[in-house]
Amino acid sequence: MVIILEYFMIFLIVLMIALALFAIKTKDLLSAVIASGFISLVASIVYLYLQAPDVAMTEAAIGAGITTLIFVVAVRKTKGREK
Amino acid sequence: MRKIVAIVFLAIIGFYIISIFSAFQFGDKYKGVSEHYVKEGIIENRGANLVTSIVVNYRGFDTLGEVTVLFLAATGLSFLLFSCKCEREFKRIKSSLVLRTATDTLFPMILLFGAYIFIHGHLTPGGGFQGGSVIASGVMLLFLSFRSFHPNHKTLSTIEVLAGISFAGIGLLGLVYAKSFLANSVLPLGQWNRLISAGVIPLIYIAVGLKVGAELSGLISDMISTTKED
Numbered sequence: 563m564v565i566i567l568e569y570f571m572i573f574l575i576v577l578m579i580a581l582a583l584f585a586i587k588t589k590d591l592l593s594a595v596i597a598s599g600f601i602s603l604v605a606s607i608v609y610l611y612l613q614a615p616d617v618a619m620t621e622a623a624i625g626a627g628i629t630t631l632i633f634v635v636a637v638r639k640t641k642g643r644e645k
Numbered sequence: 646m647r648k649i650v651a652i653v654f655l656a657i658i659g660f661y662i663i664s665i666f667s668a669f670q671f672g673d674k675y676k677g678v679s680e681h682y683v684k685e686g687i688i689e690n691r692g693a694n695l696v697t698s699i700v701v702n703y704r705g706f707d708t709l710g711e712v713t714v715l716f717l718a719a720t721g722l723s724f725l726l727f728s729c730k731c732e733r734e735f736k737r738i739k740s741s742l743v744l745r746t747a748t749d750t751l752f753p754m755i756l757l758f759g760a761y762i763f764i765h766g767h768l769t770p771g772g773g774f775q776g777g778s779v780i781a782s783g784v785m786l787l788f789l790s791f792r793s794f795h796p797n798h799k800t801l802s803t804i805e806v807l808a809g810i811s812f813a814g815i816g817l818l819g820l821v822y823a824k825s826f827l828a829n830s831v832l833p834l835g836q837w838n839r840l841i842s843a844g845v846i847p848l849i850y851i852a853v854g855l856k857v858g859a860e861l862s863g864l865i866s867d868m869i870s871t872t873k874e875d
Binding site: 623 | 868
């Protein structure tokens with residue numbers, strides 16, 4: 563069970579790295595914002611596994627919720643595409 | 646050329662970070678002040694959540710600074726948004742029925758959950774920041790589903806000011822009646838693992854939770870209500 567959980571964590575971390583690369587590479591800023599919000603969501607699961615529930619809560623509420631909304635509004639105020 | 650400089654800088658920073666981390670062994674021993682926190686923290690503060698007694702009591706001054714930083718960030722953002730000549734405009738697009746119904750059901754529960762987190766901050770994981778941001782995400786849901794929703798900014802700033810004053814006031818009480826600023830010996834400590842225990846920690850966390858919730862809600866409201874739709 564523990565080994566399965568550890569492999570799952572490795573999968574999550576690889577997923578985070580892949581999402582970060584996607585957020586850098588993509589030209590569509592809205593996709594980049596959603597990818598970074600997803601990174602926060604995955605990071606909060608990893609924090610929970612590392613027994614830091616306080617940090618996990620903050621990451622889920624601020625990183626995945628409020629920051630994503632603020633970035634979406636900012637993208638809508640600007641052009642929404644990277645040059 | 647710039648890339649080479651960036652790589653060199655990264656290499657230097659990486660070298661120092663690696664050399665710092667290789668000097669310690671991860672999770673090896675508690676040394677000095679952290680040993681005191683881990684061993685005596687629960688006895689000194691009677692908070693079941695040790696993280697809370699470190700964040701609010703031993704490092705209470707840092708928490709006050711964090712709250713101030715958040716306040717400055719919110720003030721700066723609203724200054725920046727309102728100083729530009731953009732029209733404040735609300736476009737009343739009806740959001741989908743699913744979102745509206747879900748908001749009707751979920752919003753009171755989200756508020757209650759946020760309040761639960763910061764009131765039980767000294768017993769369970771979480772605290773003022775977490776509870777406040779959960780409340781703010783509930784307000785965000787209201788904004789998304791009811792586009793004409795507009796909170797009263799005066800009420801929000803009154804809550805914020807009162808919470809900030811009570812945080813600093815509790816700290817000053819510690820300075821007057823005990824030995825240091827934000828000291829935890831003003832109120833009786835009570836029994837371990839009860840709701841009313843751990844001295845001033847719950848009061849401070851309620852203040853921080855209300856302050857952070859009001860601040861982040863005001864910030865979201867500033868962001869959304871200055872958005873022009875085309």
